[in-house]
Amino acid sequence: MLKIINQLPIDSPSFSWKKTTPGKDVKVNEWIQSIHHLDKDEKQNDWDIVLMGVPLSRSSISASGASEFPEWFRRSWKGFNTYNLDEELDLRDLKVIDIGDVQMHYTDILLSHQYIKDAFHGVTKELAHSFPVTIGGDHSITAMLVKGLKETYPNEEIGILQLDTHFDLRDLKDHGPTNGTPIRNLIESGTIKGENVYNIGLHGFFNAPSLVEYAKEYGVNYITLTKARRNGIRETVEEALQVLAKKVDRIYLTVDMDVLDIAYAPGVPASTPGGMRTDELFEAVFAAGLHPKVGAMDIVCLDPTRDGTVQPTVKAGTHVFLSFLSGFYKRKK
Amino acid sequence: MLKIINQLPIDSPSFSWKKTTPGKDVKVNEWIQSIHHLDKDEKQNDWDIVLMGVPLSRSSISASGASEFPEWFRRSWKGFNTYNLDEELDLRDLKVIDIGDVQMHYTDILLSHQYIKDAFHGVTKELAHSFPVTIGGDHSITAMLVKGLKETYPNEEIGILQLDTHFDLRDLKDHGPTNGTPIRNLIESGTIKGENVYNIGLHGFFNAPSLVEYAKEYGVNYITLTKARRNGIRETVEEALQVLAKKVDRIYLTVDMDVLDIAYAPGVPASTPGGMRTDELFEAVFAAGLHPKVGAMDIVCLDPTRDGTVQPTVKAGTHVFLSFLSGFYKRKK
Amino acid sequence: MLKIINQLPIDSPSFSWKKTTPGKDVKVNEWIQSIHHLDKDEKQNDWDIVLMGVPLSRSSISASGASEFPEWFRRSWKGFNTYNLDEELDLRDLKVIDIGDVQMHYTDILLSHQYIKDAFHGVTKELAHSFPVTIGGDHSITAMLVKGLKETYPNEEIGILQLDTHFDLRDLKDHGPTNGTPIRNLIESGTIKGENVYNIGLHGFFNAPSLVEYAKEYGVNYITLTKARRNGIRETVEEALQVLAKKVDRIYLTVDMDVLDIAYAPGVPASTPGGMRTDELFEAVFAAGLHPKVGAMDIVCLDPTRDGTVQPTVKAGTHVFLSFLSGFYKRKK
Amino acid sequence: MLKIINQLPIDSPSFSWKKTTPGKDVKVNEWIQSIHHLDKDEKQNDWDIVLMGVPLSRSSISASGASEFPEWFRRSWKGFNTYNLDEELDLRDLKVIDIGDVQMHYTDILLSHQYIKDAFHGVTKELAHSFPVTIGGDHSITAMLVKGLKETYPNEEIGILQLDTHFDLRDLKDHGPTNGTPIRNLIESGTIKGENVYNIGLHGFFNAPSLVEYAKEYGVNYITLTKARRNGIRETVEEALQVLAKKVDRIYLTVDMDVLDIAYAPGVPASTPGGMRTDELFEAVFAAGLHPKVGAMDIVCLDPTRDGTVQPTVKAGTHVFLSFLSGFYKRKK
Amino acid sequence: MLKIINQLPIDSPSFSWKKTTPGKDVKVNEWIQSIHHLDKDEKQNDWDIVLMGVPLSRSSISASGASEFPEWFRRSWKGFNTYNLDEELDLRDLKVIDIGDVQMHYTDILLSHQYIKDAFHGVTKELAHSFPVTIGGDHSITAMLVKGLKETYPNEEIGILQLDTHFDLRDLKDHGPTNGTPIRNLIESGTIKGENVYNIGLHGFFNAPSLVEYAKEYGVNYITLTKARRNGIRETVEEALQVLAKKVDRIYLTVDMDVLDIAYAPGVPASTPGGMRTDELFEAVFAAGLHPKVGAMDIVCLDPTRDGTVQPTVKAGTHVFLSFLSGFYKRKK
Amino acid sequence: MLKIINQLPIDSPSFSWKKTTPGKDVKVNEWIQSIHHLDKDEKQNDWDIVLMGVPLSRSSISASGASEFPEWFRRSWKGFNTYNLDEELDLRDLKVIDIGDVQMHYTDILLSHQYIKDAFHGVTKELAHSFPVTIGGDHSITAMLVKGLKETYPNEEIGILQLDTHFDLRDLKDHGPTNGTPIRNLIESGTIKGENVYNIGLHGFFNAPSLVEYAKEYGVNYITLTKARRNGIRETVEEALQVLAKKVDRIYLTVDMDVLDIAYAPGVPASTPGGMRTDELFEAVFAAGLHPKVGAMDIVCLDPTRDGTVQPTVKAGTHVFLSFLSGFYKRKK
DSSP: OOHHHHTSSTTSTTBTTSOOOOOSOOBHHHHSEEGGGOOGGGGGOOOSEEEEEEOOOTTOSSOOOGGGHHHHHHHHGGGOBSEETTTTEEGGGSOEEEEEEBOOOSSOHHHHHHHHHHHHHHHHHHTTTSEEEEEESOTHHHHHHHHHHHHHSTTSOEEEEEEOSSOOOOOHHHHSSOTTOHHHHHHHTTSSOGGGEEEEEEOTTOSOHHHHHHHHHTTOEEEEHHHHHHHOHHHHHHHHHHHHHHHOSEEEEEEEGGGBBTTTOTTSTTOBTTOBOHHHHHHHHHHHHHOTTEEEEEEEOOOGGGSTTTOHHHHHHHHHHHHHHHHHHHHHO | OOHHHHTSSTTSTTBTTSOOOOOSOOBHHHHSEEGGGOOGGGGGOOOSEEEEEEOOOTTOSSOOOGGGHHHHHHHHGGGOBSEETTTTEEGGGSOEEEEEEBOOOSSOHHHHHHHHHHHHHHHHHHTTTSEEEEEESOTHHHHHHHHHHHHHSTTSOEEEEEEOSSOOOOOHHHHSSOTTOHHHHHHHTTSSOGGGEEEEEEOTTOSOHHHHHHHHHTTOEEEEHHHHHHHOHHHHHHHHHHHHHHHOSEEEEEEEGGGBBTTTOTTSTTOBTTOBOHHHHHHHHHHHHHOTTEEEEEEEOOOGGGSTTTOHHHHHHHHHHHHHHHHHHHHHO | OOHHHHTSSTTSTTBSOSOOOOOSOOBHHHHSEEGGGOOGGGGGOOOSEEEEEEOOOTTOSSOOOGGGHHHHHHHHGGGOBSEETTTTEEGGGSOEEEEEEBOOOSSOHHHHHHHHHHHHHHHHHHTTTSEEEEEESOTHHHHHHHHHHHHHSTTSOEEEEEEOSSOOOOOHHHHSSOTTOHHHHHHHTTSSOGGGEEEEEEOTTOSOHHHHHHHHHTTOEEEEHHHHHHHOHHHHHHHHHHHHHHHOSEEEEEEEGGGBBTTTOTTSTTOBTTOBOHHHHHHHHHHHHHOTTEEEEEEEOOOGGGSTTTOHHHHHHHHHHHHHHHHHHHHHO | OOHHHHTSSTTSTTBSOSOOOOOSOOBHHHHSEEGGGOOGGGGGOOOSEEEEEOOOOTTOSSOOOGGGHHHHHHHHGGGOBSEETTTTEEGGGSOEEEEEEBOOOSSOHHHHHHHHHHHHHHHHHHTTTSEEEEEOSOTHHHHHHHHHHHHHSTTSOEEEEEEOSSOOOOOHHHHSSOTTOHHHHHHHTTSSOGGGEEEEEEOTTOSOHHHHHHHHHTTOEEEEHHHHHHHOHHHHHHHHHHHHHHHOSEEEEEEEGGGBBTTTOTTSTTOBTTOBOHHHHHHHHHHHHHOTTEEEEEEEOOOGGGSTTTOHHHHHHHHHHHHHHHHHHHHHO | OOHHHHTSSTTSTTBTTSOOOOOSOOBHHHHSEETTTOOGGGGGOOOSEEEEEEOOOTTOSSOOOGGGHHHHHHHGGGGOBSEETTTTEEGGGSOEEEEEEBOOOSSOHHHHHHHHHHHHHHHHHHTTTSEEEEEESOTHHHHHHHHHHHHHSTTSOEEEEEEOSSOOOOOHHHHSSOTTOHHHHHHHTTSSOGGGEEEEEEOTTOSOHHHHHHHHHHTOEEEEHHHHHHHOHHHHHHHHHHHHHHHOSEEEEEEEGGGBBTTTOTTSTTOBTTOBOHHHHHHHHHHHHHOTTEEEEEEEOOOGGGSTTTOHHHHHHHHHHHHHHHHHHHHHO | OOHHHHTSSTTSTTBTTSOOOOOSOOBHHHHSEEGGGOOGGGGGSOOSEEEEEEOOOTTOSSOOOGGGHHHHHHHHGGGOBSEETTTTEEGGGSOEEEEEEBOOOSSOHHHHHHHHHHHHHHHHHHTTTSEEEEEESOTHHHHHHHHHHHHHSTTSOEEEEEEOSSOOOOOHHHHSSOTTOHHHHHHHTTSSOGGGEEEEEEOTTOSOHHHHHHHHHTTOEEEEHHHHHHHOHHHHHHHHHHHHHHHOSEEEEEEEGGGBBTTTOTTSTTOBTTOBOHHHHHHHHHHHHHOTTEEEEEEEOOOGGGSTTTOHHHHHHHHHHHHHHHHHHHHHO
């Protein structure tokens, strides 16, 4: 560093870019580490959580900007502390690495799907001790993620806990692997068994009767939101996990943000009236985080371009991530 | 059809407008039939439900685009399936005809009111075996609809179940038959008795004391939202209907969408904080649909022009319709 | 009034500006009196409530237009009646005077703070029999208001009931008396004791761990939203007031509108998912209004410029004021 | 004023409501006087301008909140100075009185129309030396205003300068006196002659061929926006006024804000792409203000409820008023 | 039609759905005929214009809802008359058929592209005497449309008049046939020659230097907006067409709505400051419509989901279509 | 870097975060270098442009989020190429460093002002060969920036070219150094002479008469937008610079984004109807960039929080920066 720059008043209080050493308090953006900013020597760490973005939404049936969510998700971090006041725990004790976004091809959706599967297989194989969280993207990616996971653990039985307003059991013959098909995709490809899927949150008039029939035929389990509320959202999740845990080796949690009520989640193309409240969803994913067999998680179908300037849904999406981590923290610590 | 058109590649997969025969799954727009598209021979059917739009909102006290709701209501249908997952029933088994909108005059409100009364009298007389649902428009239309109904059943006692944040008991002498007056209009015209009105959902600071006095003087029954929640929304509706059923021959259900909380219903000029949630309203109308004496229904005061591009209130309005039909279905089948 | 104006048809029905004598029904804007429109002789009255605006938000950490709230608050009054249907009481029986806004300096925030303290000292001293309500502005003003109150009652112990998503215990050494600091400001200045603060509504990831530590060190009491809901919001408030009442002479209620869920309060820069519902907040302030030791109140951090054209948060803010007055009414009458 | 209030610190700098004597600089809201705040003795003044609001938009063909414009128009004044920098003149030298809004009936549109006619007749008769400006409301009011004017000057020939995207020559037999009919209304009632109407600003695909035919049959003059731009907007207005001035005694200027391009005027239900820019409109009304025979003016069809929170159209509406007054000022001074 | 329906009061004025015979005045929606509503016998007509929708935008580089434009385009028709006031001509004299949308596959973009090419080949072959207008969708479709056209006229030289802010000359090797590639796609596939492309409207910082180089290397002609304005937009278009007409047999006009300034076209993902005004664009396409060699047209990249509730860009898109038809009308009649 | 990370498939195409070497085409975000990402050895370079953010808007008279502009400015870069198509030049040839934001204090505005002055003095002294561009923040910062510049060049005469709708000559005695005062601040502090200020763009009713008087008394030069358009915007700027260049040693360009018309710049609290178009502003700053004596520049008063999700004003702000640099490029190269 030559003289001319040395003489810049960068030690004066005028410049904010001279970062001070982080103290006790950090924001989420200061806590999660990006692979871009790691020094080489740091990369050897065992991470508790590995975070990966999948900016794909051309596979969505209706037009969606969910591909923008990974970027807005990261951008929202500075509005959150690491301290969970309800649970009196500090997520800072977890080591989290953000390995960036999986590369997408703009016009070859199946190739993008292949990239997703390969990336998730790589991550779960190479960082086997880290818990992987994927930020979508639309729901089509879940099929590829679970397939990638299955590639890593070919002998394991994988179960799905799905928080969703929809079954996502559409026929792939109609339009290929859209965001309406991931669960069917997994069943038909033999990756999972229908009976090892637990869907919580369905309600209203948002699923076609043929999908209900398919669910029944293949033993897909579902608990409507009304029933889940009657038993308690948290209790319902716990019971589903308990039953599922007896049948499978590893549980994959997929959160379709359209499970939320449209009043809470305007920024999801398929959110509906009569859906879940955000506090219920936070409770549900916290419970899932606690369970030892829950081994991977994704958050999908959140479209920040519909979320206005106040961004309630983006903030809810980030809170889902942190609430889940809080459960995970209590499981681990 | 001549040769040149025959040769158009309309049998090729390129063209989407060649509708395939509907299979098991239909959207609400594919299920409800429009009178415009009926072949003549079909018109003889006995319809379960007859649907009619009333695009009038110049009678609203404050500026309102509720006249646009019938159009947006129909447009929203393609976002809904016919299958009710909570009740596990398929509304497709009901035959529904949409007979279009009642004609409105642009500057003579009383003439428009006359048209509404005549149309509803005609519908309830000629299609006596069909359950009529009217889509407003502002609340002033309810007075005309019930008057038309009374004309069809002059010897019957008619009761009202009203879901509303307001009494709608304003004095007609002040400004004529506005959307603040329909219940008073019906009482003063002798169409109904005050004691046969049950209003559920009032709360807060949205009714003048003189209206409360009027309600008390004429025996209008009202249960505030707070009290209804304490007893259970559904139970409150059931009890009101039970009491009412003993006193009247036929019950008219009127849903003023301003009963909803403003967080759930931004697209209603008079929605307020502290109002009902959509899931509560769906439950309430479902319960009403079940009751054998409920004989007609309207949905009013929803202004799509205030609802932004996400349209949460329009979607809630359509859901109210479908939730009611679900109750009706269970009553009938 | 000379001839030419006399001949204007102002007695004809054409002109609306000829106000008729108010009847039984008034809107809030017709009920609350402005000091500007008082005739001199009227000013001698004993007011039940004295209302004061504080249009300051340059002290907010993030950019905020909360300085606009006093104006929008007043503008929203015409959408509210004085009659509380839930409690069947008419606030008209209370005499309320709006003494306008405290003057602000545009670039000297500490001077504005001084004005606030002086004004509130003046108001509480000269109108000692009136209950003072202050409309902010951001939360930094609460420190000045309580200091002004302390000046009026130097020998009293003052307690704080705070409805908030945050502690507001940030260190003043960092950036001076921002909206993140008022409670610490009051503790450090010796105005109040930490143990006499009860904060209800905290939740999630919105407070740094150092603030929790500070709260614990200084005995600041806090009940998270989850816990408050478990006990009942109203019961929680009542219990907090009961305990507090034993320790202090006078209780100051401060309502930070960011305690509300972002779905209910888009118009608050710091509202979050997982927050309070408006009906819960109305219940909480009603309970506070009932308590005889609650002696002053403020509503802060509501930014109307973020509230869109539907203005749900502004309406909620006004409802908070009226719900509190309803409790106050029942205490007094 | 009793002692207790005297002791309030209202002379301290803390209170902003103590208005200081206006100095050289005033905002438009400090300059225009409201009839409500006049002392009786002041009312004898000869006003240069008399301003009247007409909050009617139920007569609009499509749903419109133009009835809200008088209120938002007044509210926007504080964003404008009285000094016109382009013309280096200060409108403060003009005396302007705002006599408030004409009373409207909520459901009897013809009665509201009658009130408008009567009010404007009264104003133009009793305040004959004042220039009357009317703030709508939708365009239907222009027919009533000109009829009221004609009643005041029964022997005069009245001409119309209309800035509009439409002819407003629809047939009254279809739907009565809507906002699509005012010019035809005036021609058919014999109030004006078709040949004495000059419409500037029409363009595109926004007028039916039958209206063009009617215009031609009755000699209504029209200059499309394209032609007006070719000659210069200002020159076109001047030439139209020059020709018109030879034929009539008094010219009425009506500004339908839908003459503006939709990019400049989102807050007008019928604004279109391809319309006028605001700077062109300001130039046009300035030129009209200069002409000695222009004897009344209205601004109509601006719906603030469509204008978002930035309110570009409301601000443009107020600027139209001030630009016109600038021309008027130069004519008078 | 059986008795029960016969007795419905459908001949009474109450029902609006009884369409009256169209008179002289029609709206665009009443004029353009849909293939769905044609009686078989009508289908033999020679149509002047054949209109086709292409709801594809998954091929867009950035997230886009341009797939929704065909639907919103049709929905906007009722806001337009057929009469062009500037040109004093009535488009009703043209016969226009809307043959609906080309079918799209949800996840196989290349298959959708194939459908587009096939459909357009079919249309231009079978309806050879009709002028085809295509409504996109994103700009990737233009490559397929021109290829389909080339299939119909394999021996013709085709030229392109492109109104655009971008070259659309990106390398297909990077991400396949996105909306950034259509012109390069056509050049590289030998469908057209670079020298037969005229791009008008480029400006600012929205094209990479490698694209400029490619344009120069392949002789793609471009006139920046600044230069076009200097010569006159209309004159620039006329000159480009004149030169092009000497070199090619048929000219294809492609209108990328991102050529418009972002103030005029918020509803285009890639619109920019410094772009064209709508009146300039209307003038440009009118001039193109006049030219005898212009043989097909498309309008692309308009995303109604970004256009708010006022929909200025959708309206501009429809106006572009009608302005072009006006030129076409004058060419033909 | 240990083995486990080495084995991550980061060389596979799945991962997008593995940045490839930049080729010929770069976006603005890839071109401008951040001081944070510089290797130490690079810092010795001679930068052509040094960019600095000033996130201050608490000094704004009306509530403003202009403090957010530096962040949104940087975020918008990825939507711009470095190649200027109008001028056929590539800004990449300029070396630009972004040194981040000046630190602000949250409640001591004068201290923040001091920081700004010190920082700009430091920058202009230490990086004397770089052209400094400052991104505000509100207009109050201009006074501090020019004072800092004067400190660096105490013996120089500095002139101001101001593009603005306002004079910014308010009296500092009223409310201290707000965004309404910077020019007066500079004159009264003796930093510049009134006669060396040239303000272009004033219009309408947005300046009080006392400010005009002050301008005249102190010789501040101003050319209204109307006059500037008559002479040509570019010519007006060139003439102003030519005259100014004879009187001063160095010219400071300050661009208040409120000079723009509100249709083009909704995201500026004080933008107005009748203002400049963006293409005119781009032309103006390009001309300024060309002039050899223009030695520093700022862009102020742009509030991204008012700019909706389409962000037309943020994009315009970035374009202003790039247009200026294009002129600067031509001056240098």
